[in-house]
Amino acid sequence: xxxxxxxxxxxxxxxxxxxxxxxxxxxxxxxxxxxxxxxxxxxxxxxxxxxxxxxxxxxxxxxxxxxxxxxxxxxxxxxxxxxxxxxxxxxxxxxxxxxxxxxxxxxxxxxxxxxxxxxxxxxxxxxxxxxxxxxxxxxxxxxxxxxxxxxxxxxxxxxxxxxxxxxxxxxxxxxxxxxxxxxxxxxxxxxxxxxxxxxxxxxxxxxxxxxxxxxxxxxxxxxxxxxxxxxxxxxxxx
Amino acid sequence: xxxxxxxxxxxxxxxxxxxxxxxxxxxxxxxxxxxxxxxxxxxxxxxxxxxxxxxxxxxxxxxxxxxxxxxxxxxxxxxxxxxxxxxxxxxxxxxxxxxxxxxxxxxxxxxxxxxxxxxxxxxxxxxxxxxxxxxxxxxxxxxxxxxxxxxxxxxxxxxxxxxxxxxxxxxxxxxxxxxxxxxxxxxxxxxxxxxxxxxxxxxxxxxxxxxxxxxxxxxxxxxxxxxxxxxxxxxxxx
Numbered sequence: 001x002x003x004x005x006x007x008x009x010x011x012x013x014x015x016x017x018x019x020x021x022x023x024x025x026x027x028x029x030x031x032x033x034x035x036x037x038x039x040x041x042x043x044x045x046x047x048x049x050x051x052x053x054x055x056x057x058x059x060x061x062x063x064x065x066x067x068x069x070x071x072x073x074x075x076x077x078x079x080x081x082x083x084x085x086x087x088x089x090x091x092x093x094x095x096x097x098x099x100x101x102x103x104x105x106x107x108x109x110x111x112x113x114x115x116x117x118x119x120x121x122x123x124x125x126x127x128x129x130x131x132x133x134x135x136x137x138x139x140x141x142x143x144x145x146x147x148x149x150x151x152x153x154x155x156x157x158x159x160x161x162x163x164x165x166x167x168x169x170x171x172x173x174x175x176x177x178x179x180x181x182x183x184x185x186x187x188x189x190x191x192x193x194x195x196x197x198x199x200x201x202x203x204x205x206x207x208x209x210x211x212x213x214x215x216x217x218x219x220x221x222x223x224x225x226x227x228x229x230x231x232x233x234x235x236x237x238x
Numbered sequence: 239x240x241x242x243x244x245x246x247x248x249x250x251x252x253x254x255x256x257x258x259x260x261x262x263x264x265x266x267x268x269x270x271x272x273x274x275x276x277x278x279x280x281x282x283x284x285x286x287x288x289x290x291x292x293x294x295x296x297x298x299x300x301x302x303x304x305x306x307x308x309x310x311x312x313x314x315x316x317x318x319x320x321x322x323x324x325x326x327x328x329x330x331x332x333x334x335x336x337x338x339x340x341x342x343x344x345x346x347x348x349x350x351x352x353x354x355x356x357x358x359x360x361x362x363x364x365x366x367x368x369x370x371x372x373x374x375x376x377x378x379x380x381x382x383x384x385x386x387x388x389x390x391x392x393x394x395x396x397x398x399x400x401x402x403x404x405x406x407x408x409x410x411x412x413x414x415x416x417x418x419x420x421x422x423x424x425x426x427x428x429x430x431x432x433x434x435x436x437x438x439x440x441x442x443x444x445x446x447x448x449x450x451x452x453x454x455x456x457x458x459x460x461x462x463x464x465x466x467x468x469x470x471x472x473x474x475x476x
Binding site: 050052053054055056057067069070071073074077078091094095097098101102105108112116117118119120121129132133136137140141145148151152155156 | 288290291292293294295305307308309311312315316329332333335336339340343346350354355356357358359367370371374375378379383386389390393394
């Protein structure tokens with residue numbers, strides 16, 4: 001069974017959290033808008049279909065047989081259970097999901113550092129506002145999110161991972177956040193990560209997993225760029 | 239077993255989605271910061287504890303015996319399963335959660351209409367930016383979110399509810415969103431809701447459920463106000 005992932009072809013974005021889980025699982029998937037003949041057109045056409053009883057609100061969404069699943073965190077809940085990438089047991093499973101949703105909140109705030117007035121305006125038309133938003137993000141929010149992940153790792157004694165004893169999608173997502181923050185805010189992320197050595201070690205551990213290492217050095221991994229969520233605008237870093 | 243809900247005592251906010259589920263279930267719960275002797279101080283003290291292996295990132299969070307669950311959508315996943323408020327079957331369960339996460343995205347955008355530059359600044363210090371953000375929200379995003387819910391209801395033929403045949407937490411959450419939007423944006427929400435009659439009917443159906451009706455007319459329901467997420471600032475509605 002080959003999954004079909006619907007996401008924008010030119011960016012990592014939110015779809016990357018799904019790609020990393022699929023790669024970590026060694027699952028077969030088609031990245032529809034990247035591999036199909038019609039590229040982004042196929043994605044948009046599929047997304048806009050009006051006949052679906054369970055329409056996805058926005059990409060990314062995943063087709064698994066006759067099931068169509070939207071919302072990054074829901075997709076990970078589904079893949080986690082199927083591919084041994086979720087914690088075992090109901091309480092641990094919920095806790096892993098809680099971490100994922102908090103990472104999703106962080107990702108939304110990262111997006112808002114360059115688009116505080118909304119996605120309907122260009123960055124150039126909200127640059128001054130982006131600077132004000134980004135200052136609060138760098139000084140308050142970024143250290144708080146990363147410190148929270150560090151606290152979790154500190155308390156998960158004897159384990160190399162965020163939840164329980166084994167690697168889960170919460171770990172691949174934490175890896176991605178560290179990668180993205182280092183790209184977008186090299187200065188501010190450097191300062192914050194200097195205080196979260198366990199999170200940095202977790203990042204390195206995920207990066208060294210054979211399947212993840214192979215993915216990262218493959219053409220399937222889209223480089224960060226200024227169309228995605230993690231964008232490097234030097235004026236927003238300090 | 240009495241649940242303990244930790245949330246800000248003076249607002250509906252994100253905690254209200256949890257309160258509505260608890261009330262719909264007829265579950266016993268203590269709203270800690272509202273009912274305890276120490277009010278908000280108890281919430282803040284508890285939230286800031288550094289000894290927790292699984293710390294909640296932010297209120298609301300729910301104590302269920304020795305389990306502490308944060309993130310509104312995770313709490314609802316937990317309560318839904320325990321109190322017959324979630325869809326049955328794995329695919330339906332995921333679909334209900336996907337709706338909840340999309341409602342959460344809408345709620346975050348509502349928050350950002352009055353705080354586009356972040357929670358660290360007062361509304362008064364970002365009023366001009368709020369006007370620009372709110373315009374895009376009213377014209378683009380609000381109709382799109384509500385239209386998406388309407389499409390779901392249209393396709394769930396023969397049912398009065400969003401998912402399957404029975405009422406779930408997705409329905410109480412959709413009710414709350416309609417209530418909040420009508421309070422915050424009476425003009426814009428009125429226009430959008432005129433095009434979503436099934437969503438309006440769903441709202442009315444939830445409001446008429448005996449337990450919900452009793453809750454809404456009780457002092458436990460905090461009135462909307464300008465400290466919460468849904469705030470009525472006439473200058474942001476048009």
